[in-house]
């Protein structure tokens with residue numbers, strides 16, 4: 001099936017063709033003069049009754065909406081996804097069953113820290129969020145270009161982001177990582193160390209959105225038609241391979257062309273050089289949940305590919321630029337909670353927090369509860385809800401809106417038990433209500449060390465230089481020292497080189513009291529992700 005149902009839907013929402021008639025007001029009244037206000041005489045005051053002036057300026061006054069609290073700067077594109085073969089063995093997700101079915105997608109790439117007008121090529125994580133408009137509803141895979149995250153529990157996210165953002169008194173700096181508050185936070189929260197290694201690596205300055213990987217990060221759950229679950233991690237791999245800028249290039253681009261990545265994406269699509277990514281999955285049978293020396297629910301850990309290979313299951317092509325940046329790229333609303341039958345959550349505490357946060361933030365960012373009616377957010381599967389009213393309601397609902405309902409006349413029937421409806425995975429859970437993280441989340445350094453050990457000499461040099469550059473901007477000496485102490489748990493040589501570069505004492509030899517597991521299965525060679 002090649003017809004793009006999303007494109008057909010978008011067609012209905014395109015504004016009237018400007019070539020087909022004169023300028024009008026919002027009410028459709030033709031306008032013959034838009035440069036002079038209605039005044040008393042040629043030099044007198046403007047009249048209240050000038051409805052064209054009032055409407056024009058009022059609308060302009062209200063053009064801005066709040067930017068995203070994180071990932072404010074982004075660029076998006078439409079495209080399609082095709083599975084290579086049926087994945088029915090693991091999931092009943094409709095869009096993963098038939099290689100002849102193309103599912104429309106919208107993808108938004110983003111930086112995390114900077115505001116909407118910041119530069120593209122800063123050292124930062126990149127968002128890689130995909131909305132699949134499937135025949136059974138929207139599925140959002142809201143990932144990043146790094147496979148792990150800074151924190152293990154979403155309750156720390158406000159603290160982390162407050163530390164990451166510019167200082168409250170003067171909004172300095174706008175760079176991603178070079179300031180005291182971030183390093184204060186990370187040196188006090190050692191679970192961040194694995195992600196900080198990625199952030200100081202060249203992965204944090206991708207050359208192009210077309211040349212970076214994407215990761216779902218969390219362990220999710222596939223569910224088959226019989227209700228049987230399999231743990232799954234999602235990986236996007238770019239067909240062009242993974243390529244980064246070097247730091248000097250990144251800085252020069254930020255100065256000469258702050259839109260470097262955005263422009264590259266737009267121009268490639270306009271030129272017909274469509275970005276393409278392969279979707280792969282790491283699958284872990286439920287019975288193997290505890291067979292790893294880390295916790296599958298810990299988002300600061302990867303599953304090494306030697307232990308669980310990535311299995312390619314489909315590919316995505318981005319072949320259309322949006323028509324309107326605000327309407328589409330700015331108003332798109334991704335949400336980890338948008339899942340379809342066949343894909344479910346796990347108890348990863350970071351994921352559980354996200355499942356609350358996205359809808360909550362979008363209620364304010366997009367002005368109320370009806371933002372799923374915005375064209376870019378509308379599913380192609382028909383939405384029949386009992387939701388009514390609210391700001392920006394654009395649907396004309398008929399009939400009643402409650403259930404159960406013996407009067408009929410509006411309320412949709414419930415889906416039958418034919419496997420079409422979403423039913424939550426019936427996981428058995430029990431325990432006391434406590435605020436205490438499992439001991440299985442407490443190894444903060446093994447995979448950070450593994451990452452470092454997998455690097456070539458020149459990659460290590462870039463990482464050391466990045467730490468020296470960023471930490472060199474930290475004023476508080478005790479924060480520099482504490483960060484070096486943390487690095488000593490990852491690798492003594494790394495910590496020593498960084499210490500030397502930023503003028504603090506080297507850690508004591510032997511300060512590396514952490515011994516990473518020696519298992520060869522944990523080598524990270526495969527994480528270079530060369531796209532081959």
Ligand code: HEM
Pocket residue numbers: 067068069070071074108109110126127128129142143144148149153154155157216217218299332333334350353354357358361362365
């Ligand atoms: C936005 C990824 C953790 C809250 C985003 C976006 C991405 C993303 C890609 C931008 C979506 C877009 O392009 O519109 C991730 C990943 C995470 C993570 C991969 C960890 C694995 C969290 C956590 C929270 C959170 C823990 C909160 C508890 C938000 C919020 C937005 C956002 C509030 C703005 C959404 C909007 O305004 O539409 N995230 N995030 N994120 N994220 Fe996350």
